[in-house]
Amino acid sequence: MKQTSVTGYPRIGADRELKKWTEAYFRHELDRPALLQHAAELRRRQWHRQRETGVNFIPSNDFSLYDTVLDTAVLFGAVPQRYHDLGLNALDTYFAMAKGYQGTHGDVHALPMRKWFNTNYHYIVPEIDGETVFACGSEKPFAEFTEALEAGVRTRPVLVGPFTFLRLAENRSDKPLRMLAEELLPVCRSVLLRLEKLGAEWVQLDEPFLVTDLTEDDLALFRTLYDGLLATPGRPRVLLQTYFGDVRDSYTQLTGMDFDAIGLDFIEGTENLRLVEQHGFPEGKTLVAGVVNGKNIWVNHYEQTLALIHRLEQAVEPGKLVLGTSCSLLHVPYTVHNEPDLAETFREHFAFAEEKLEELAELARLSDDAAWATDAAFLRNRAILARKQDAAFRFNDVRAAVSSLRENDFIRRPAFEERRAIQKAALKLPLLPTTTIGSFPQTSEVRALRRDYKAGRITAETYHAAIRQKIADVIALQEEIGLDVLVHGEFERNDMVEYFGEKLDGFLFTKNAWVQSYGTRCVKPPVIFGDVRRPGPMTVDTIAYAQSLTDRPVKGMLTGPVTILNWSFPREDLPRREIAFQIALAIKAEVADLEARGIRIIQIDEAALREKLPLRKCDWHAQYLDWAIPAFRLVHASVRSETQIHTHMCYSRFEDIIRDIDDMDADVITFEAAKSDLSLLDVLKAGHFKTEVGPGVYDIHSPRVPERAELENIIRQLIAKLDIHRLWVNPDCGLKTRGMKETVPSLKNMVLAAQACRK
Numbered sequence: 218m219k220q221t222s223v224t225g226y227p228r229i230g231a232d233r234e235l236k237k238w239t240e241a242y243f244r245h246e247l248d249r250p251a252l253l254q255h256a257a258e259l260r261r262r263q264w265h266r267q268r269e270t271g272v273n274f275i276p277s278n279d280f281s282l283y284d285t286v287l288d289t290a291v292l293f294g295a296v297p298q299r300y301h302d303l304g305l306n307a308l309d310t311y312f313a314m315a316k317g318y319q320g321t322h323g324d325v326h327a328l329p330m331r332k333w334f335n336t337n338y339h340y341i342v343p344e345i346d347g348e349t350v351f352a353c354g355s356e357k358p359f360a361e362f363t364e365a366l367e368a369g370v371r372t373r374p375v376l377v378g379p380f381t382f383l384r385l386a387e388n389r390s391d392k393p394l395r396m397l398a399e400e401l402l403p404v405c406r407s408v409l410l411r412l413e414k415l416g417a418e419w420v421q422l423d424e425p426f427l428v429t430d431l432t433e434d435d436l437a438l439f440r441t442l443y444d445g446l447l448a449t450p451g452r453p454r455v456l457l458q459t460y461f462g463d464v465r466d467s468y469t470q471l472t473g474m475d476f477d478a479i480g481l482d483f484i485e486g487t488e489n490l491r492l493v494e495q496h497g498f499p500e501g502k503t504l505v506a507g508v509v510n511g512k513n514i515w516v517n518h519y520e521q522t523l524a525l526i527h528r529l530e531q532a533v534e535p536g537k538l539v540l541g542t543s544c545s546l547l548h549v550p551y552t553v554h555n556e557p558d559l560a561e562t563f564r565e566h567f568a569f570a571e572e573k574l575e576e577l578a579e580l581a582r583l584s585d586d587a588a589w590a591t592d593a594a595f596l597r598n599r600a601i602l603a604r605k606q607d608a609a610f611r612f613n614d615v616r617a618a619v620s621s622l623r624e625n626d627f628i629r630r631p632a633f634e635e636r637r638a639i640q641k642a643a644l645k646l647p648l649l650p651t652t653t654i655g656s657f658p659q660t661s662e663v664r665a666l667r668r669d670y671k672a673g674r675i676t677a678e679t680y681h682a683a684i685r686q687k688i689a690d691v692i693a694l695q696e697e698i699g700l701d702v703l704v705h706g707e708f709e710r711n712d713m714v715e716y717f718g719e720k721l722d723g724f725l726f727t728k729n730a731w732v733q734s735y736g737t738r739c740v741k742p743p744v745i746f747g748d749v750r751r752p753g754p755m756t757v758d759t760i761a762y763a764q765s766l767t768d769r770p771v772k773g774m775l776t777g778p779v780t781i782l783n784w785s786f787p788r789e790d791l792p793r794r795e796i797a798f799q800i801a802l803a804i805k806a807e808v809a810d811l812e813a814r815g816i817r818i819i820q821i822d823e824a825a826l827r828e829k830l831p832l833r834k835c836d837w838h839a840q841y842l843d844w845a846i847p848a849f850r851l852v853h854a855s856v857r858s859e860t861q862i863h864t865h866m867c868y869s870r871f872e873d874i875i876r877d878i879d880d881m882d883a884d885v886i887t888f889e890a891a892k893s894d895l896s897l898l899d900v901l902k903a904g905h906f907k908t909e910v911g912p913g914v915y916d917i918h919s920p921r922v923p924e925r926a927e928l929e930n931i932i933r934q935l936i937a938k939l940d941i942h943r944l945w946v947n948p949d950c951g952l953k954t955r956g957m958k959e960t961v962p963s964l965k966n967m968v969l970a971a972q973a974c975r976k
């Protein structure tokens with residue numbers, strides 16, 4: 218029978234146990250041996266679970282107390298000296314790199330964190346400097362392999378491969394990557410040999426960097442590393458594992474090298490099937506075909522997958538095709554069994570990590586069976602998929618509205634400069650207007666209020682009255698601080714996407730479908746299960762109430778369609794473009810209602826717009842921006858000239874899509890700039906960026922109170938680079954994670970600084 222392989226498994230625990238244990242450890246409520254003991258038990262349970270469902274290649278070392286890229290940095294000895302200097306034990310040194318350390322041993326920042334390819338997971342960016350000496354610096358992969366073996370499971374250890382490691386690391390040394398590769402090679406060799414000695418037959422090296430646009434230098438670097446590694450006498454067999462895309466730049470090179478197996482993603486890797494069929498797959502080697510989606514939460518479509526497998530069988534030697542997950546299952550929740558509140562009519566359509574293991578086993582069996590079409594498992598799958606149409610919400614009015622959209626629906630008139638003059642006259646704002654991004658500190662009192670309301674411990678009246686009081690307080694506070702454009706504070710919102718998802722038709726919410734985001738932090742994205750429709754106003758009463766308390770403009774505060782889509786689990790029976798347009802129509806209706814109630818400025822947040830930009834540049838427009846930007850434009854295209862549209866983005870790393878951002882045709886954009894260098898401003902200037910801009914003048918992620926002089930200095934730098942008449946003054950993101958203690962003086966200093974600069 219065909220064999221099966223799992224690329225990686227979730228590690229947070231079905232109940233997020235790992236989060237609870239590590240947090241208890243940080244609070245000194247759990248000691249180190251207990252933490253390590255719990256983690257070992259979690260790993261053992263998961264190995265056994267995988268073995269019970271019949272997985273043949275079970276990974277080890279896919280576990281991590283924080284992040285596997287950080288684990289790899291430690292394994293390779295890339296621990297910057299300042300962390301060693303703290304003189305902590307190995308575990309605490311590790312956590313110091315992950316989270317920073319402030320205490321009796323010293324004061325160091327954490328290493329930076331970055332998005333892991335096109336996922337919502339964030340990895341720790343390794344740092345290589347002039348002092349780095351690569352050397353095997355941890356026991357982790359060896360200990361975990363042995364631990365599994367002792368538990369009766371011979372695993373395939375997983376390592377982040379040296380190519381991806383070097384390409385993701387920040388190289389602060391003056392050595393070129395080629396030289397670092399030569400230095401790293403002996404360490405990689407010794408790791409492989411030691412694993413082999415312990416009994417590992419296979420080692421999996423993850424090289425997702427191979428699915429990005431590669432240069433000649435990249436290909437040469439890859440070759441240096443792997444020609445060297447694969448030539449190691451006595452090494453275990455090596456699986457080169459890729460995921461999140463296809464290997465179009467390197468396929469012929471990879472298949473010509475000495476790998477024992479190559480893992481390809483046939484879900485996101487749109488070119489992989491063509492590559493295999495066109496160029497063939499080398500004899501004697503194994504293809505691990507990622508056919509079960511490691512990122513979505515839906516039941517696999519067996520008929521389509523079996524057709525794919527049967528095509529691959531034509532290209533691969535008998536017995537050499539292994540079925541796998543398209544990527545690590547880290548990106549999906551544990552099991553639908555943890556969703557007792559979900560009606561069975563919905564639940565049967567979901568497949569999380571455990572269910573995907575079963576799918577793998579069934580697909581392996583069915584693909585070897587000539588009579589698969591009459592097999593009970595196949596028929597069951599087909600019946601479930603057939604029921605999906607009926608289970609999903611369908612709103613014909615929404616479908617009709619989307620299909621009747623015309624070009625004009627995406628164009629706001631009059632054009633930017635003309636309406637800008639109209640807005641200036643109508644709003645009468647001072648030079649360098651001051652504002653905030655939306656939320657104010659979510660104190661424990663506010664959170665308790667929402668919790669009590671949700672649990673039915675307080676009545677709707679009590680809840681709404683309390684929220685109104687908070688709004689009244691924050692409006693008064695902002696007037697006192699002297700801000701020009703006010704916000705209502707977002708006290709009624711737990712999360713900027715969940716809030717709207719709960720008010721819209723078409724979304725489902727889970728109880729336990731947590732997915733790791735960074736460290737042991739998780740998110741629980743809502744599920745888009747059908748057509749999206751707005752049953753009624755979502756924010757209008759709240760915003761209108763806030764506006765009734767002041768003469769200054771209060772911003773209507775909405776989340777944009779692209780961000781709602783990107784931070785949800787989307788349905789897959791409709792193109793993303795269409796889902797985005799459905800959401801856009803719902804938000805558009807909200808914009809119209811806000812306007813009708815006299816709201817003069819409306820902010821539509823697109824915090825996550827940059828996030829889902831495809832990995833390959835050639836896909837940026839066709840697969841993403843060509844509908845994402847129009848979705849935003851659709852939301853505001855029909856507002857009055859007087860109404861000013863703002864948007865906000867969290868990442869300022871949008872130099873490369875600056876034209877597209879300007880094309881959103883908002884009147885004002887605020888974004889995070891405080892932490893990045895000010896080079897973006899040069900790009901804005903050079904690109905004749907028309908949209909007015911509010912580059913955040915201070916970092917809200919830190920409790921530090923910026924001084925007035927410091928802020929004045931930053932504003933002056935902004936004025937020196939950009940047109941003062943198009944400049945706003947604001948913090949770099951919402952204030953909800955901050956305390957009032959630092960927020961009030963920070964905002965006061967910001968307003969004073971702006972006032973000083975106006976003169």
Ligand code: GLN
Pocket residue numbers: 654655656707713774822824865866867950951952953
């Ligand atoms: N308006 C939101 C807030 O202030 C924006 C949050 C975000 O950009 N992530 O909280």
Ligand code: ZN
Pocket residue numbers: 654824865866867949950951
């Ligand atoms: Zn933000």
